[in-house]
């Protein structure tokens with residue numbers, strides 16, 4: 001890896017608020033209130049009507065997200081540990097179970113948008129009821145019970161954070177179909193120069209590779225799919241020091257990128273033809289000018305900003321066109337571990353740009369933990385020795401290890417505190433509604 005820039009010791013960041021101590025009941029409840037409150041903050045700009053719409057099968061209504069994350073705490077904590085437990089509403093168990101076969105039957109996912117009741121207000125009552133009971137349970141628990149609750153509560157926090165990101169991705173699609181071009185919130189995401197500009201030159205960072213350790217290795221929280229820690233052999237490789245830009249993608253389009261089958265995987269080319277793909281998901285050409293739909297409105301395309309809302313198929317075709325390839329997830333993780341100390345502040349949801357922004361000044365790897373989830377060349381598979389947890393909670397990740405590709409990093413809709421070098425996100429290769437982007441790689445053996 002090339003030499004990292006020196007740290008600017010003259011301008012220290014203000015000290016962040018100390019994180020709650022999750023070893024104590026008070027700390028657990030403080031974190032619970034933070035996470036639950038952030039979901040409601042994200043939903044606050046949305047009317048009950050906004051919160052009811054399901055614009056396609058992959059998208060869930062906002063109020064469904066708010067209810068489902070509540071169901072998760074009710075099912076995996078209250079039902080197991082609250083004395084005299086009874087569901088808030090019997091039918092909510094059916095309506096707000098997402099995919100847990102062991103918990104019981106569930107309502108059809110593609111039809112979530114036809115459920116007008118409970119409305120957004122009643123979902124708020126459900127949330128408050130479960131919040132009150134959960135707080136009471138934790139406050140009354142002895143140390144032994146608290147030790148059982150802690151890992152489930154932490155899983156519930158991270159689960160709700162995943163749905164916070166999905167809530168934003170989903171409402172973005174809902175609003176994109178409205179010809180009034182409604183704005184969710186947030187503000188435009190100017191680049192370092194304060195507005196649209198020319199793409200920054202692409203740099204490359206080399207890594208020696210070798211026998212490296214992949215997977216989570218500390219006592220801090222991780223999902224089960226980040227385990228076990230294991231070794232992999234990586235030949236020397238390079239990663240692009242930033243994401244592919246809109247300007248570069250325009251060159252791909254101008255060179256016939258969406259019309260040349262030799263650039264595409266067979267399944268990808270079939271989707272191009274079947275769905276008429278000619279540009280990224282939210283791009284629209286009006287009077288010869290490219291625009292893109294964002295959560296803060298429809299804007300003229302910034303050539304310096306990262307291209308986003310492209311499928312794995314498009315990312316792979318672009319890499320082929322560029323004479324490069326996508327990184328493997330092991331390469332990405334190995335590089336991120338080395339470079340994360342120099343990565344700088346990430347463009348996550350707390351900045352409220354809700355959109356990727358141009359890369360900052362060259363240095364180490366830029367845009368690692370924010371802006372866009374980065375497609376990798378790796379299929380989503382279990383690590384050697386992976387064992388899902390026993391019971392219903394074991395359905396969380398493992399059963400999706402088929403026909404999906406791994407993405408790494410995080411995006412401008414990811415809550416702060418929800419990124420790490422070992423985090424394995426995954427989506428089907430044709431998905432375009434998630435906030436995804438492209439980082440190129442070369443060298444190595446992939």
Ligand SMILES: [Fe+2]
Pocket residue numbers: 068098159163
């Ligand atoms: Fe979920």
